[in-house]
Amino acid sequence: MGNPFSPICQNHYFVPTLIFILCFRLSPSASATDTISSNQTLSGDQTLLSSGENFVLGYFRPGNSSYYYIGIWYQQISSKTIVWVANRDNPVVDKNATRLRILDGNLVLTNDSKSPAWSTNLTGSSGEVVAVLGDDGNLIIKSGSNSSSAEAPLWQSFDYPAHTWLPGAKLGINKRTNKTTLLTSWKNSDDPAVGLFSLQLQPSSEYFIFWNMSDDYWTSGTWDNQSKIFSLVPEMRLNYIYDFSYVDNENESYFTYSVYKSANTVSRFVMDLSGQIKQLSWLPTQQWNLFWSQPRQQCEVYRLCGPYGVCSESTDNFCSCLHGFSIASPNDWNLSDWSAGCARKTGLNCGVNATTNKDKDRFFPMSSVKLPDSQQSKSVGSSSECENYCSSNCSCTGYTFQDGSCLTWGGDLFNLWQLSTSDQSGKNFYLRLAASDVPNPSSKPNVAAIVGGSVAGVIALVGIALLGLWAWKRRSTRTKTVEGTLIAFAYRDVQAATKNFSEKLGGGGFGSVFKGTLPDSSEIAVKKLESISQGEKQFRTEVSTIGMIQHVNLVRLRGFCSEGDKKLLVYDYMPNGSLNAHLFNGKDSNILDWKTRYQIALGTARGLTYLHEKCRDCIIHCDIKPENILLDAEFVPKVADFGLAKLMGREFSRVLTTMRGTRGYLAPEWISGVAITAKADVYSYGMMLFEIVSGRRNSEPDGDSKIKFFPTWAASKLVEGGDLLDLLDPSLGSEADLDELSKICRVACWCIQDEEVHRPTMGQVVQILEGVLEVNMPPIPRALQLYADNQEQIVFFTESSSSQSSQTRSNNSASTVASKNQNAVSQNSAPSQE
Template identity: 65%
Template sequence: MDVRKNPLLVLCFILCFSLLTRLSFGGDTISGNQSLSGDQTIVSAGGNFVLGFFKPGNSSGSNYYLGIWYGKVSLQTEVWVANRNNPISDPSSAELKLLDGNLVLFNESRVIIWSTNLNSTISNSTIAVMNDTGNFFLRDASNESKILWQSFDHPTHTWLPGAKLGLDKRTNVTQLLTSWKNSANPAEGLFSLELDPNGTSQYFILWNKTRQYWTSGTWNGQIFSLVPEMRSNYLYNFSYVSNDEENYFTYSMYDPTILSRFIMDISGQIKQLTWLTSSQEWFLFWSQPREQCQVYAYCGAFGVCSGNSFPSCSCLYGFVEKSPNDWGLNDYSSGCERRTPLTCENNASSNGAKDKFLVFSSTVLPENPHEMSSETDAACKLACLNNCSCNAYAYSGGNCSIWTEGLLNLQQADDGDSSAHTIFIRLAASELPSKSNGKKIVIGVVVGSVAVILLLGLVFLEIRRRRRGSVVNAKIVEGSLMAFSHKDLQIVTKNFSEKLGGGGFGSVFKGTLPDSTVIAVKKLESISQGEKQFRTEVSTIGTVQHVNLVRLRGFCSEGTEKLLVYDYMPNGSLDTHLFHGKEGSNVLDWKTRFQIALGIARGLAYLHEKCRDCIIHCDIKPENILLDANFCPKVADFGLAKLVGRDFSRVLTTMRGTRGYLAPEWISGVAITAKADVYSYGMMLFELISGRRNTEQSEDGKVRFFPTWAASKLDTGEDIFTILDSKLEGNADVEEVRKIYGVACWCIQDDEIHRPTMSQVVQILEGLLEMNKPPTPRTLQIYVDTPEDIVFFTESSTSQSSRVQSHVSTTSQAKSNASASDKP
């Protein structure tokens, strides 16, 4: 058929040819006669990065941007944005092209909104290239080494491997890594990272490019002095360079196939993330500052930051979010505003009501107070009331502080924190009930209650008669959980006279209820929780029921007195049987040890996977495993436990736990998952095998770390019983010993993705999953020949750099029984 005789085909041919000139850039380049618009993209040679127009993933608006994102990552993840402060509304009408030697971006109105701004003399021979490193650069077409401009020199919020972040000494210009405004807007946010512009080798994080709130410390040749986690690095190769022209820091990956990025996050924290192909998510490797509330003005004016809640920001009582839309996008910088305006003394409202003060205790005081001397609290209060601009005051020991601007960095402190103070927040009178109204309410309640009390009196006496065997003042709360009075617990424990043991959080005493039930009462002596937090944690743990979890019967919370009431465990804790028994007596036989290991695994699997929220225990060790009359293990002491909602896979929290059982990720300061418990469990299994502490001094005076010693013995072909507790005299099932040792090695792998879940551990111990031979963790390998340094492992750790293959394979029996294997 003659195409020329068909006008429609001719038109299609012309259009296709036109599109071809716009789409065919040789894949990763733009040359002088080409442009980019609409859905068109250019892709780096290996497909790692893509350049094009995008709309932020969380955005519901119509703003578009020219940027670079990962080409092989399932989650849209941008690493660079050209027009971050000048969005485009119609990308099909926008255009990126080469013009007079520069890359120029036109918006839909044909106005230039971004350019490389070069004074180039070779305008006719420039091309733009999208590189596999994520670097988009402009170069001379005839000279590949002549780079005229590159995106690596103009980072936005992401710092990629191979890029520099530093100071140009010739121009005295520092490169900034600047956060997005929020998760849907890549415009410049409030937080930035830069190398010290004065020339020292330290990095600063700044708020609003003015207020420094974090520093890396200076470079000492190996690490930044205030970032000790760099010592335990196993993924990154760091390099700091200082010469006459520039100072800069750069990094690369030991394994270039691993995708990693360093970002200045909207949280005000710098974060290092790596892509996990198995779970298709970004894994938080490291972040600073560790505590969200250490970020300056994170919650804005009149916002309160709490490290024990998510999200971390909330408004003071009497205040509301100033910009709810921004808060919904994790941008809290707008802070809060008053729900009701203040009424100054000279501008009284129609009813003559004056402003009042709300007591806000246990707080870290906000920034920028005005200090003055004052003899009394009343005088300080009056000074605030007489100043129409005063929003709050605090008084302590003759010092009066008042705040006349928005309260910044107001932080909820833990009870007992030395930095905790009380501040009085000024509110309109209508926000708080008046004394007269309060009196009316009290009178009404009293009058109404008298009749009820008289009516219920006989009922109460009858209940008391029927429950003679119960503690008088105990109340049922949260199902079967009992709220005891302190007086009652004094009685049942004989004034806390029979002490069973103690730990970092307090002492445990034996008691007997009137119905002859024996209980253990834990008196918390160093708890830093507030009343609300304590009751929330108690109610959560109180509803958890499992045969391998210690049963919480009730609690007492009266003022500073915080007590927990548990079932009594006649055989005490596991550590007393492992470490304090004598040969030939009180020795846990191997069968019992194996059942204890299995029971603990079942209890932890229940906490991690079967509860409404994932509960990470955070302190698994022999001291926290109690044994009942039949030596059935009960996981106990949830004082450090962390709740993680099912919508979250990990939680960033302060370091908690016991030295010697801490997973490497605790040391690195990254977000924690249930795999931290798996690591601690593995360390405890070694002690179950040996009957000794993992770290102890040997007869020759040297420190011996049992997991390393055991690995060295077995690697040389010695019998498995070489590492078994000598008190057992070889009476053990050899295959079970191998299985427990293998599980322990898998559980303490340096990289958490190589550790099994606790449900997989249960299935392995039950024989439903087969287990491959585990590799010796790198942290153990490096100490095999240096036993005198082994004790360092309890405080710091490194991780193996090589990936290992999947370590559990499902047997046919497992496939048919896996659904029932985790049942209590």
């Protein structure tokens, strides 16, 4: 235990006995071991430390909670991350008066009244036992007389996980006991008690996520043992960190996973309180990186926002209350537990309660929503009949009319999802509210009111026009502050131009974008930045630098606004929107022909080349995807958001790892945590090329409703010499230049090579697409898990006239070949088209 008469205690040798005892009790924590035996206890700040110092077991208090729990967390990670909790449903108040000890063959936690708060509940155990914390994070109970590692433990925490699945642990079904090992979420960020969401393995070898142990809302699909993926989780094809395996025998069925040694990372799998399962890895940048999550969208989680809550992917908190409702439990809401939902501000009046027409309940319209669950259907002739039908039924809380059917809902409303206005699947919904919570319809004015109002209106309009002219001139003068080539806008001017940010064009991890019109009638797109903390001077300096970057394939930054925490960027408006709207959501009139697609691929490459190679400092975009490629009136591509990585600074990596819908474009080095280069953009560009060819997301179902990861299929077709027209967007009807199609598929495969050195630069991509350089047959990236025998091929291109165009190089000469080809490009490049 150490010397109680250490120097710090000797200084208080003659002080009261209480201080002497305090000094004596502090020493045990300084010499933590990995074992609790029958004559030892764990209390206060004492801990167990695994032999390799990977994990710690001790008392912890989550967030702002006043309660303590016994848990296990990582020792070497700066952010205290709990992976297991013993007494999650029975916390203790005083950790100093609580004891964790071996008692009657069990590991038992007793509270300050010496009553058991938690126990391993072993029966029939005899003899001496010890509790040992393993270096894998597994707490085991084993016989103290026989410490053989081959002997099965009497009990282990891996069989009783909380919300975290660690490498090496089993998650499955014990067929002998019919017991299922499952993960369950925390209740909220301050309470590790069993939450609403759980992950369980089914006998069909697929996982389900359940809400409240009853309703399932996500499945992994069945396991493909050959491909080592679940059928509905195609992202696993890009996995190079985790090795999953499935075991099914007469005694048990389970999955387990390990981390490849080459990945050199700490990993955990979590049933998050958000209702999503998440695989995370610890980065050298001292933060957890989200590798993947399911369901892909937060709003797909069942009953996430509780009764009368509405979910939106475009807001940071996801959940909000419907009009006429308020948060039912603000404390839980602030801890990201929205399950209590919302309550009505005003009670309904129905039947005998409505004495007059003005007291009757009314319906509040909502547009672009995914309808709630559990509707009933009735055939009616019109929307007004549907409204009358719902109004006459006091239990009806909302309705919608579509295709001749009146859909109504009774009782609490769950799973309302506010969609974007561009989402064609959104419906109109009418919510029943008290009359006082719905704006009154305007009453009919009398003649005197009309005449008087007209006169007053004319006078008011003249006054407003004069005042507006004066204000416009004043604002115009104020807005003409020019920094370099940019206009420094006043916030109120941008607010007026966008009609108070009323027309939203889209949004993402950096903020939302709104359409506006300047006084000279030119249209603009305004991005409201979020999660940015730079000071005024720094922001202006960096924006001015970005504003000087001009290229035909980059969106032009016209100006900015920086007033306190209000940070806005003003761009030219692109009338044809973003590339993704034409590839994935386009109607017949919006389908891009092959020639246009090829020019978009080439123009985008030119824009990125300018950022990487022609600017004073190399600018790495960090988020290349179809949503960030905008199209002008002539469908000329413009790379957007190219300066945001610079503006966000250190905050950017956090924003990127939590951004939704972009992980399919991230290069492997993002996930492994190493410093990125411009080759990260090359990888993302390659992934986007596949989508330009196919006209669908890389991991969307194919026409036969079978999940297929498109890059894998394309690479297979390419190497096997199959018909590349099979890869083409069906809407094009095989109308494509076969040479261009082959060229673009080869470039895409080169761009997504696992190693940076094997990928071309964007300048080389431009010259390949322009026909200056030929491109050789690429090897299949390891991440695609196909054709490992082709791994030695690493030459992405040769000179058009070179006799080496079909040759390959060995893997150990990669750097030399890349260097030679760089020289070849510089000697044979076409005239600059930048």
